[in-house]
Amino acid sequence: MEDKKNPEEEKTARSLNFIEEIIQEDLRNTKNEGRVHTRFPPEPNGYLHIGHAKSICLNFGLGKKYNGKTNLRFDDTNPVKEDVEYVDSIMEDVKWLGFDWEDRLFYASDYFEQLYEYATILIRKGKAYVCDMTAEEISDTRGTPTRPGKESPFRNRALEENLELFSRMRAGEFPDGAKVLRAKIDMVSPNMHMRDPILYRILHTPHHRTGDKWCIYPMYDFAHGQSDSIERITHSICTLEFEVHRPLYDWFIREIGIYAPRQIEFARLNLSYTIMSKRKLLELVQEKRVNGWDDPRMPTICGLRRRGYTPESIRNFADTIGVAKRDNIIDVSLLEFCIREDLNKRANRVMAVLNPIKVILDNYPEGLVEEMETLNNPEDESAGKRKVPFSKEIFIERADFMENPPKKFFRLSPGGEVRLRSAYIIKCESVVKDPVTGEIAELHCTYDPLTKSGMSESTRKVKGTLHWVSVKHAIPAEVRLYDRLFVKDDPDATEEGKDYKDFLNPDSLKTITAFIEPSAVNALPGEKFQFERIGYFCVDKDSVKDHLIMNRTVTLKDSWAKSEKSW
RNA sequence: UGUCCUAUGGUGUAACUGGCAACACAACUGAUUCUGGAUCAGUAGAGUCUAGGUUCGACCCCUAGUAGGACAACCA
Numbered sequence: 001m002e003d004k005k006n007p008e009e010e011k012t013a014r015s016l017n018f019i020e021e022i023i024q025e026d027l028r029n030t031k032n033e034g035r036v037h038t039r040f041p042p043e044p045n046g047y048l049h050i051g052h053a054k055s056i057c058l059n060f061g062l063g064k065k066y067n068g069k070t071n072l073r074f075d076d077t078n079p080v081k082e083d084v085e086y087v088d089s090i091m092e093d094v095k096w097l098g099f100d101w102e103d104r105l106f107y108a109s110d111y112f113e114q115l116y117e118y119a120t121i122l123i124r125k126g127k128a129y130v131c132d133m134t135a136e137e138i139s140d141t142r143g144t145p146t147r148p149g150k151e152s153p154f155r156n157r158a159l160e161e162n163l164e165l166f167s168r169m170r171a172g173e174f175p176d177g178a179k180v181l182r183a184k185i186d187m188v189s190p191n192m193h194m195r196d197p198i199l200y201r202i203l204h205t206p207h208h209r210t211g212d213k214w215c216i217y218p219m220y221d222f223a224h225g226q227s228d229s230i231e232r233i234t235h236s237i238c239t240l241e242f243e244v245h246r247p248l249y250d251w252f253i254r255e256i257g258i259y260a261p262r263q264i265e266f267a268r269l270n271l272s273y274t275i276m277s278k279r280k281l282l283e284l285v286q287e288k289r290v291n292g293w294d295d296p297r298m299p300t301i302c303g304l305r306r307r308g309y310t311p312e313s314i315r316n317f318a319d320t321i322g323v324a325k326r327d328n329i330i331d332v333s334l335l336e337f338c339i340r341e342d343l344n345k346r347a348n349r350v351m352a353v354l355n356p357i358k359v360i361l362d363n364y365p366e367g368l369v370e371e372m373e374t375l376n377n378p379e380d381e382s383a384g385k386r387k388v389p390f391s392k393e394i395f396i397e398r399a400d401f402m403e404n405p406p407k408k409f410f411r412l413s414p415g416g417e418v419r420l421r422s423a424y425i426i427k428c429e430s431v432v433k434d435p436v437t438g439e440i441a442e443l444h445c446t447y448d449p450l451t452k453s454g455m456s457e458s459t460r461k462v463k464g465t466l467h468w469v470s471v472k473h474a475i476p477a478e479v480r481l482y483d484r485l486f487v488k489d490d491p492d493a494t495e496e497g498k499d500y501k502d503f504l505n506p507d508s509l510k511t512i513t514a515f516i517e518p519s520a521v522n523a524l525p526g527e528k529f530q531f532e533r534i535g536y537f538c539v540d541k542d543s544v545k546d547h548l549i550m551n552r553t554v555t556l557k558d559s560w561a562k563s564e565k566s567w
Numbered sequence: 568u569g570u571c572c573u574a575u576g577g578u579g580u581a582a583c584u585g586g587c588a589a590c591a592c593a594a595c596u597g598a599u600u601c602u603g604g605a606u607c608a609g610u611a612g613a614g615u616c617u618a619g620g621u622u623c624g625a626c627c628c629c630u631a632g633u634a635g636g637a638c639a640a641c642c643a
Contacts, residue, residue, distance in 0.1 A: 201641035
């Protein structure tokens with residue numbers, strides 16, 4: 001069902017975002033011979049989240065829109081944090097989102113030799129030097145944003161000595177941390193990144209791709225811009241925090257004398273009631289606050305996928321939020337709108353009762369079972385029809401009955417009539433309560449045989465329509481009711497003494513046993529449904545033949561619940 | 568006592584590059600409906616951070632403020 005056609009692509013001549021304007025201006029000036037080439041450059045040290053999805057849609061979208069290309073490149077310059085597990089998950093997620101890097105899968109580690117060469121060019125030009133200070137000393141002499149730094153005593157080492165030392169670093173003659181290669185720029189620059197930044201550090205750690213070939217690794221700043229240059233990326237799109245790095249990248253490019261991509265920064269996505277920091281997400285996983293990276297409450301791509309989100313809905317979301325430079329927090333309700341909009345058109349309907357109350361139809365023949373025909377999706381004729389068994393005893397939703405209803409209550413109440421979806425109109429005759437708890441145990445109703453769906457009398461109007469499921473045909477299923485992970489719209493906005501974990505929603509997951517109509521018995525993991533009048537659900541990957549597990553993706557809009565709340 | 572970036576309804580993004588502020592979500596009416604869903608029609612909500620300036624005219628340009636964000640990892 002993931003592959004149904006979706007008119008999402010026919011974008012109504014929307015105005016250009018600032019990046020598209022820059023690109024079109026470059027195109028007008030025939031910069032880069034009219035080429036547009038972007039890239040998505042993740043570090044394989046965590047799973048991708050919805051914020052990355054924004055960047056992926058942006059980069060690949062631009063590539064497609066301007067008839068250009070988009071590379072996938074792993075910025076894998078820090079072996080101590082990176083792992084193939086992440087490489088694999090990232091490729092899976094990008095593909096799932098619907099993007100294709102074709103034969104352009106790259107790794108910064110592919111360029112280690114070239115980068116080393118670039119470094120020696122700088123050394124030869126007297127623009128880089130080997131520094132023997134400790135990490136602490138370097139940090140102490142860097143100054144602060146408002147105070148200038150001090151020059152390293154090793155700053156004026158002879159060219160030859162620097163060259164020799166650097167090659168001995170590579171040869172593994174020094175332990176971790178003993179030396180670094182630094183650029184010689186300006187220790188009093190108001191831009192901290194220009195204060196003789198570190199280019200290479202010694203790390204006797206095997207790399208997931210280069211094994212133990214290297215024991216020195218380039219810093220991100222020394223690898224990223226040059227990698228873009230090597231790939232002849234025309235527009236290097238990144239998030240705002242790298243704006244301050246741009247002068248440094250430009251300096252490298254200029255001093256080394258290589259092709260200059262144009263870096264453009266945009267504001268990263270923030271979503272209300274969740275967090276987007278990889279570090280914090282990792283923490284939630286490690287501390288078992290959630291059940292792994294793909295826990296359906298996580299804002300990760302795999303979490304959203306397991307939750308029941310479709311790639312189309314996420315792409316449409318990315319398109320709707322736009323791109324700009326100002327900080328933003330998007331309301332989750334927009335994401336929810338996007339998935340409802342998509343699933344409304346494609347999810348087959350099914351009836352399921354989450355919290356049952358038994359209804360006995362006193363005048364319905366004992367033992368009779370009728371097969372009620374109904375539409376799989378009223379929004380899509382091509383989805384076809386199915387049959388739902390109906391019998392004397394059915395379950396309805398506990399919330400659909402009230403003994404003393406307010407005037408606007410359209411559901412069942414003593415003496416009241418209601419339509420059972422795709423079946424009959426029934427009337428509530430009596431209420432049976434548990435003698436000890438006083439809780440409603442069952443309802444006795446009568447049905448009107450002339451009101452069967454499709455029959456002439458069926459046009460009779462009643463205010464409410466309820467979903468139901470035949471007691472003896474119902475399949476019990478484990479249903480996982482997910483809600484937002486945090487109770488605070490901006491969990492990162494920390495008050496003193498608190499952190500984001502203090503705002504975790506204790507009710508973000510409720511597991512119940514629900515009763516589902518039999519047509520869903522053989523549903524496969526990933527299959528999506530609308531439980532009529534309740535919400536969208538999708539079969540979890542843990543689901544097995546005799547134990548169906550369904551995840552709630554999102555509820556249906558519920559204006560009744562809303563008006564109830566205001567009482 | 569620094570550098571850089573940003574500032575438009577509740578939220579996000581626009582405004583033909585200087586011509587009477589629009590779209591989406593959210594909210595609220597009403598119609599319709601065998602899903603209190605969907606759909607349809609409609610309502611309300613900002614005069615564009617502030618103060619000056621340029622101009623016939625400023626969300627847009629200039630100046631100065633104010634507010635928010637980023638930058639001080641041998642992380643990316």
